[in-house]
Amino acid sequence: EGKGKKRNPLHDFKKTGELMLIKVNKTLEVKTKLLNTTEQCAKRCSRSKGLSFTCKAFAYDRVTKRCHWLSFNSLTSGVRKKQDHAFDLYEKKDYVRNCIIGKGADYKGTISVTKSGIQCQAWNSMIPHEH
Numbered sequence: 001e002g003k004g005k006k007r008n009p010l011h012d013f014k015k016t017g018e019l020m021l022i023k024v025n026k027t028l029e030v031k032t033k034l035l036n037t038t039e040q041c042a043k044r045c046s047r048s049k050g051l052s053f054t055c056k057a058f059a060y061d062r063v064t065k066r067c068h069w070l071s072f073n074s075l076t077s078g079v080r081k082k083q084d085h086a087f088d089l090y091e092k093k094d095y096v097r098n099c100i101i102g103k104g105a106d107y108k109g110t111i112s113v114t115k116s117g118i119q120c121q122a123w124n125s126m127i128p129h130e131h
Helices: 038-047
Strands: 013-023 030-034 058-061 066-070 079-092
Touching: 013 030, 013 058, 038 058, 038 079
Parallel strands: none
Antiparallel strands: 013 079, 030 066, 058 066, 058 079
């Protein structure tokens, strides 16, 4: 990245066009606000600024210019997907990624078995292998 250039906050998100998430589980949280750009929504979600939860995704309503920050994503139980032409869904890659980057310290995915079906070793365990 060049000097003086700001990193685009959308790079941390996976975009799915024309999709909205509907919470079936009432304990899941959502906060909305009028914002002009998806970049502003992404920046606020990345920092969870002003939110009472960790933002895992946001949906942007292109018609009303409204951002919907979500405490859940498409992999969360108690959530269903809804096709909606007004919305674009942006999910934090850390929460929907099914692979490990680098040493895996930031991995928040859902895979817990190896390719061959063996249960993964817990990060805080030295058994059966040392790190």
